[in-house]
């Protein structure tokens with residue numbers, strides 16, 4: 001039976017963004033379902049519609065399994081507790097949600113909500129993980145720092161909103177994934193897809209069958225970037241954080257992984273997705289981690305759904321990925337200079353002048369090496385390829401300088417100041433170490449001399465076969 005509730009004057013009550021990923025996800029779900037862009041536009045009728053929508057879903061077996069098994073174990077509020085099966089109907093679930101909304105939200109008091117910080121009068125109910133994820137269970141009542149005997153101090157607003165979180169969640173590899181963005185309004189863009197999926201198919205979005213949350217996030221950013229007109233404006237100052245529920249509720253505890261994608265990486269991925277998607281695919285393609293090393297015959301779209309990727313991992317760990325932009329074995333570059341350029345300036349934070357300077361030194365090295373005979377060209381270049389210590393890089397520069405003198409090229413490779421800047425200026429700083437300089441130089445040289453270098457390799461392969469073996473790393477490109 002449907003209960004009747006007195007409508008609240010919607011001018012009195014306004015929801016607001018809290019910064020809490022799960023509560024904000026629920027709010028996003030309501031806004032998207034009601035096709036409202038801002039919070040002030042939400043009316044009681046909107047809320048009623050959203051409640052009716054989720055109540056119908058949540059009363060079906062599939063959703064009960066998802067809610068009970070992945071998000072809110074034994075939820076009484078959403079009637080996912082197995083003991084409530086008999087009385088579980090859309091009307092009964094709706095009545096519970098409406099009761100919370102119409103009778104309890106926005107009740108001012110002197111207790112501080114631990115989620116939104118509002119001073120409220122607490123609703124008299126148990127607040128454990130059956131109604132809000134990641135809280136303790138009723139067995140650990142004294143665990144809550146508030147000292148509240150019935151669990152955490154969470155206001156009715158936050159409690160109500162979080163019940164809508166499942167409709168904008170993804171099921172990735174069978175576990176729940178929640179995406180949260182800053183600025184919060186951007187949640188409306190990023191969470192549109194899972195809700196559309198739910199509205200159409202009445203089941204939780206399977207994230208296009210991706211099994212790994214990180215791969216899915218990178219895929220999603222690339223995909224969105226292709227749809228928007230001006231990437232710079234769209235992605236300005238956005239941060240994305242994803243929350244991935246690591247285990248189901250059966251293990252007795254809830255654990256999550258948190259992935260934060262900072263703005264420079266988002267902007268770089270978006271740039272790649274819009275300007276050089278092919279090049280970026282090539283770069284990522286070199287990073288698949290898998291037992292059998294036969295990635296080349298499988299499609300990117302298939303690989304990205306299943307396998308871990310070292311390029312993604314390094315990006316999120318703040319480690320440089322420059323050496324994935326070229327292929328040392330094939331002596332070739334696999335992405336555009338503009339993509340490398342964007343990576344260096346956006347992610348590594350190199351300034352424009354420095355990049356131009358390194359590119360210029362690269363061109364001077366190309367000028368010098370291009371005059372050498374084939375066999376020697378390869379031998380000299382190998383010194384740069386093998387420069388895994390700073391002194392080896394210095395040695396390579398000295399060698400090129402000597403060649404220039406022999407060739408009677410009037411200008412030196414570098415002035416003393418430039419030499420000092422390249423070798424010492426960047427030190428061992430993880431982002432802009434001398435290794436970045438080395439990788440950029442190699443990129444430039446392969447870009448310019450690729451045709452000569454591949455032909456040279458064919459001629460010299462017989463007597464230098466043994467030296468080549470050292471490049472047969474387990475994971476091509478991961479040579480740091």
Ligand SMILES: [Zn+2]
Nearest residue numbers: 113116155158
């Ligand atoms: Zn609250």
